[in-house]
Amino acid sequence: MAKTLILIEHDRQQVKRPSLHAITLARQLGGDYALLVLGHGLDDIAASLVSYGACAVVVADDPALTEPLADRYATVIAEATRKRGAKTLLGTSSTFSKDVLPRAAALLDAPMVTDVLAIEEIDGSIMYRRPINAGSMLTTVRVEGDRRVLTVRATAFEAPAANAAPSPIERFAFDAASLPNGMQFISREQRASDRPDLTESRVVVSGGRPLKDKETFERLVGGLADALGGAVGATRAAVDAGMAPNDYQVGQTGKVVAPELYIALGISGAIQHLAGIKDSRIIVAINKDPDAPIFQMATYGLVGDLHHIVPQLIEAVRRA
Amino acid sequence: MDFAWSDQQRELLDAVGRFATQQLNYDVIKNDREGIFNHEAWKKCGDFGIQGLLVPTDYGGLGTDPLTTVAVLERLGYACKDNGLLFSINAHMWTAVIPLVYNGTEAQKKKYLPGLCNGTLIGGNAMSEPNSGSDAFALATTAIKKGSRYLLNGSKIFVTNGPIADLLVVFATADKTRGSDAISAFLVEKNSPGMNVARKLEKMGLRTSPMAEVFFENCEVPEENLLGKEGGGAFLFTRSMTWERGCILASAVGSMQRLLEMCIRYANERKQGGHSIGKFQLVASKIVDMKLRVESSRQMLYHYAWLSGHRKAVYLEAAMTKLHISDCWVKCCEDAIQIHGGYGYMTEYEVERELRDAIASKLYSGTSEIQRNIVASMLGL
Amino acid sequence: MKILVPFKSVPDPNDVTVAGAAASTPKWVINPFDEIAIEEALRIRERGEATEIVGVTIGAPAVDEQIRAALAMGVDRAIRIDDSRALDPYAVARILGAVVEKEAPHVVIMGKQAVDDDSNQVGQMLAGLLGWPQATFVSKIEFLDNRTRAQCTRETDGGLEVVAIKLPAIITTDLRLNEPRYVSLPGLMKARHKLIETLTCDQLGVTVRPRTTTLSISSPPKRAAGTRVESVEELVAKLRQEQVL
Numbered sequence: 001m002a003k004t005l006i007l008i009e010h011d012r013q014q015v016k017r018p019s020l021h022a023i024t025l026a027r028q029l030g031g032d033y034a035l036l037v038l039g040h041g042l043d044d045i046a047a048s049l050v051s052y053g054a055c056a057v058v059v060a061d062d063p064a065l066t067e068p069l070a071d072r073y074a075t076v077i078a079e080a081t082r083k084r085g086a087k088t089l090l091g092t093s094s095t096f097s098k099d100v101l102p103r104a105a106a107l108l109d110a111p112m113v114t115d116v117l118a119i120e121e122i123d124g125s126i127m128y129r130r131p132i133n134a135g136s137m138l139t140t141v142r143v144e145g146d147r148r149v150l151t152v153r154a155t156a157f158e159a160p161a162a163n164a165a166p167s168p169i170e171r172f173a174f175d176a177a178s179l180p181n182g183m184q185f186i187s188r189e190q191r192a193s194d195r196p197d198l199t200e201s202r203v204v205v206s207g208g209r210p211l212k213d214k215e216t217f218e219r220l221v222g223g224l225a226d227a228l229g230g231a232v233g234a235t236r237a238a239v240d241a242g243m244a245p246n247d248y249q250v251g252q253t254g255k256v257v258a259p260e261l262y263i264a265l266g267i268s269g270a271i272q273h274l275a276g277i278k279d280s281r282i283i284v285a286i287n288k289d290p291d292a293p294i295f296q297m298a299t300y301g302l303v304g305d306l307h308h309i310v311p312q313l314i315e316a317v318r319r320a
Numbered sequence: 321m322d323f324a325w326s327d328q329q330r331e332l333l334d335a336v337g338r339f340a341t342q343q344l345n346y347d348v349i350k351n352d353r354e355g356i357f358n359h360e361a362w363k364k365c366g367d368f369g370i371q372g373l374l375v376p377t378d379y380g381g382l383g384t385d386p387l388t389t390v391a392v393l394e395r396l397g398y399a400c401k402d403n404g405l406l407f408s409i410n411a412h413m414w415t416a417v418i419p420l421v422y423n424g425t426e427a428q429k430k431k432y433l434p435g436l437c438n439g440t441l442i443g444g445n446a447m448s449e450p451n452s453g454s455d456a457f458a459l460a461t462t463a464i465k466k467g468s469r470y471l472l473n474g475s476k477i478f479v480t481n482g483p484i485a486d487l488l489v490v491f492a493t494a495d496k497t498r499g500s501d502a503i504s505a506f507l508v509e510k511n512s513p514g515m516n517v518a519r520k521l522e523k524m525g526l527r528t529s530p531m532a533e534v535f536f537e538n539c540e541v542p543e544e545n546l547l548g549k550e551g552g553g554a555f556l557f558t559r560s561m562t563w564e565r566g567c568i569l570a571s572a573v574g575s576m577q578r579l580l581e582m583c584i585r586y587a588n589e590r591k592q593g594g595h596s597i598g599k600f601q602l603v604a605s606k607i608v609d610m611k612l613r614v615e616s617s618r619q620m621l622y623h624y625a626w627l628s629g630h631r632k633a634v635y636l637e638a639a640m641t642k643l644h645i646s647d648c649w650v651k652c653c654e655d656a657i658q659i660h661g662g663y664g665y666m667t668e669y670e671v672e673r674e675l676r677d678a679i680a681s682k683l684y685s686g687t688s689e690i691q692r693n694i695v696a697s698m699l700g701l
Numbered sequence: 702m703k704i705l706v707p708f709k710s711v712p713d714p715n716d717v718t719v720a721g722a723a724a725s726t727p728k729w730v731i732n733p734f735d736e737i738a739i740e741e742a743l744r745i746r747e748r749g750e751a752t753e754i755v756g757v758t759i760g761a762p763a764v765d766e767q768i769r770a771a772l773a774m775g776v777d778r779a780i781r782i783d784d785s786r787a788l789d790p791y792a793v794a795r796i797l798g799a800v801v802e803k804e805a806p807h808v809v810i811m812g813k814q815a816v817d818d819d820s821n822q823v824g825q826m827l828a829g830l831l832g833w834p835q836a837t838f839v840s841k842i843e844f845l846d847n848r849t850r851a852q853c854t855r856e857t858d859g860g861l862e863v864v865a866i867k868l869p870a871i872i873t874t875d876l877r878l879n880e881p882r883y884v885s886l887p888g889l890m891k892a893r894h895k896l897i898e899t900l901t902c903d904q905l906g907v908t909v910r911p912r913t914t915t916l917s918i919s920s921p922p923k924r925a926a927g928t929r930v931e932s933v934e935e936l937v938a939k940l941r942q943e944q945v946l
Contacts, residue, residue, distance in 0.1 A: 070837070094858050095856070099825065103825040133816070138918070140917045144914075185863075186864055186865055247860045298927050299943075317937065335885075339884075342883070
């Protein structure tokens with residue numbers, strides 16, 4: 001039986017690619033690992049997971065699991081972990097995994113480490129490095145006990161290669177009727193978008209409060225993102241002001257991204273925002289204030305009024 | 321003598337500092353330029369509890385003692401850059417709230433104090449007239465009793481909060497020939513028939529505090545709105561004016577402290593001739609003088625407040641405190657401008673506005689000359 | 702309805718003097734997400750849906766300052782669990798579980814994460830230990846069916862989601878749930894008369910041993926400062942060189 005069980009996330013259509021990055025940590029830890037998906041109607045999703053070298057793709061498929069209700073999911077995940085004798089339960093940090101995995105950890109009487117960036121083995125013990133204080137500091141921790149739960153930061157681990165011999169798909173049997181009944185899914189915002197996912201995109205263009213309003217934000221930030229084929233992000237201030245929806249928020253309590261190119265428009269560089277972009281390869285900052293903290297971290301900085309600069313930049317990119 | 325604050329006082333002061341820094345310092349340059357009163361900031365101060373300091377808890381106040389009160393106002397002046405807002409708050413407290421606390425009937429106190437304490441009601445007073453400023457009791461505004469009402473006739477000038485006040489304490493005389501004995505104080509609600517709050521007055525400083533002329537033409541005031549006794553107006557005025565003199569410049573001590581810190585920072589950062597300008601003795605000396613003024617003002621303020629809290633006579637100390645702090649404040653502002661050089665003259669740096677705001681302190685609540693007269697007479701001269 | 706609000710004392714996140722190093726004498730405040738939880742509890746009470754708000758925190762006597770701030774905001778009474786050890790989220794959840802058994806609240810509202818540790822685990826673990834429904838990262842709370850259920854809007858990676866949960870339940874707050882009121886002077890003065898109960902884990906009947914050990918704390922590698930460009934053309938040229946364009 002695999003000693004590591006990895007929770008894979010999907011959006012009912014396909015696997016969320018960042019959730020696969022936990023496999024890279026599992027490979028570093030060594031030993032067998034199995035993948036676990038929960039939901040309903042998972043045949044295609046399960047099939048897409050067979051090339052990652054897992055000793056099994058474990059599927060908990062039932063109408064009762066159609067929506068990711070934490071009480072039900074945590075119960076099934078804990079049961080699967082126990083029944084399969086897994087000692088490490090892994091996931092990639094996301095609102096989904098943060099919702100269900102700590103609860104599963106409690107059901108398993110296991111400590112949990114969130115946002116693992118790297119591991120180190122010292123004297124046979126594994127140490128986990130993770131960010132604290134909005135990423136302004138790193139801490140190395142060790143956990144005790146028979147089992148542990150970990151989430152990894154997707155941007156800290158490479159996407160795993162998918163070229164292994166096919167894994168068997170196993171149905172995980174559980175008693176759906178005895179699942180908790182205290183939570184009910186009501187609705188979910190569905191916003192269709194042609195743009196790539198913020199956490200998966202090569203290019204991210206983000207805007208801050210100086211973008212003034214929703215229309216200007218979409219025109220300039222969205223316009224530049226589209227010209228570059230990238231995703232759109234926003235600061236907390238911009239989301240608070242209603243310029244962008246919450247899922248665009250990048251930062252300590254939003255999404256952490258590490259694209260090839262991150263362009264920050266009208267963003268001063270508060271620590272809480274920088275926490276979400278530090279590992280981007282190239283950071284470009286465009287800001288009116290030459291003393292804005294973001295310029296200390298930007299690979300390229302351009303001081304000026306974004307309302308003039310961005311249209312020019314969109315033009316120049318289109319021509320390039 | 322114990323010069324330390326108690327834990328509880330420190331807790332209050334820290335909360336004031338944090339509140340004022342985070343909530344009150346926005347749009348000050350713009351509001352000063354356009355003469356706009358920050359209603360929202362006023363309401364926040366009301367929610368926070370500022371307007372209720374000193375008022376007994378039975379009437380919705382905090383019941384703080386005078387020393388704690390002035391310390392809170394000092395911290396407010398330190399953390400809040402809008403001197404006009406603070407001036408309006410002070411006018412409200414000393415010219416409307418205090419007279420009600422000391423002279424109001426139960427009914428009047430219950431009716432007005434809760435709203436005045438939480439900021440939902442704005443108060444002020446109308447005393448000065450076009451022909452009577454320093455000669456305070458030479459009033460021309462009359463109040464004649466007709467049945468169950470008083471009819472007020474006359475005009476008042478320099479009414480701070482006039483354009484926004486819900487309640488004014490108006491001083492008028494029953495008989496111009498009888499001098500101060502004939503003066504009474506009245507609680508006049510806004511929009512009283514016959515009351516006309518006229519044009520807003522443009523000022524040199526304190527421009528975020530609105531001021532107007534107010535005209536009374538057979539303005540009807542119900543008899544239950546007589547504040548204190550008939551003929552007791554002068555006494556009421558003098559008593560609340562003593563409070564005003566002692567307390568109104570508490571926030572100025574905080575402003576001076578803020579200016580001092582600004583100047584020290586600037587003197588250390590600004591370099592001329594290869595080193596910081598703070599190394600020039602002529603600059604350092606000015607800052608030393610500022611420091612001395614802050615300390616001496618503070619000690620006078622606390623001493624006055626301590627005496628007041630211990631129910632000692634404070635007529636002399638109030639006058640000295642007001643005279644000294646106003647003098648110090650204006651001089652500190654002048655020095656601050658000088659130390660900042662050309663930048664001190666620029667609106668953006670918010671130094672020049674301090675001087676424009678401070679100059680009025682030598683004029684209101686009795687001019688510096690009047691304060692000197694008071695001190696001289698109290699010294700037996 | 703009785704609301705239990707757990708809160709944590711953290712170094713003031715707005716007070717970092719040098720990036721990566723905490724200020725030498727940090728100023729301590731209530732964790733911003735917990736402040737939002739307290740504010741929400743106050744608003745629920747103000748609209749007549751709650752009768753008692755109890756705060757609970759774990760720490761040494763020094764955290765009494767934050768307890769007084771919570772009481773000054775309007776919390777009715779507070780419990781301090783006297784324990785100055787470095788606890789981990791699971792230990793905290795177990796202690797809170799014992800407090801929940803003692804206080805029997807109808808709902809627990811707490812911040813989604815502490816801004817110093819950033820683990821985002823305690824609320825969910827507490828829910829798991831109690832077997833209660835949970836709603837995490839909540840930006841709106843409405844009570845339904847005579848306050849037997851709560852309808853919560855959650856901020857997730859995919860946008861907003863709405864769930865309905867039976868009470869008693871655990872709710873963790875996200876940033877946009879509300880803007881907390883500032884502590885007022887009347888609040889501070891009333892707080893002096895409010896009860897702070899101090900209990901040890903023994904008195905609470907719970908024994909916990911943290912199973913996470915911190916071995917070291919370090920600064921992350923600093924990104925080297927880059928270069929200024931003077932024009933859009935120069936920027937585009939550089940990005941071409943970097944092969945991102």
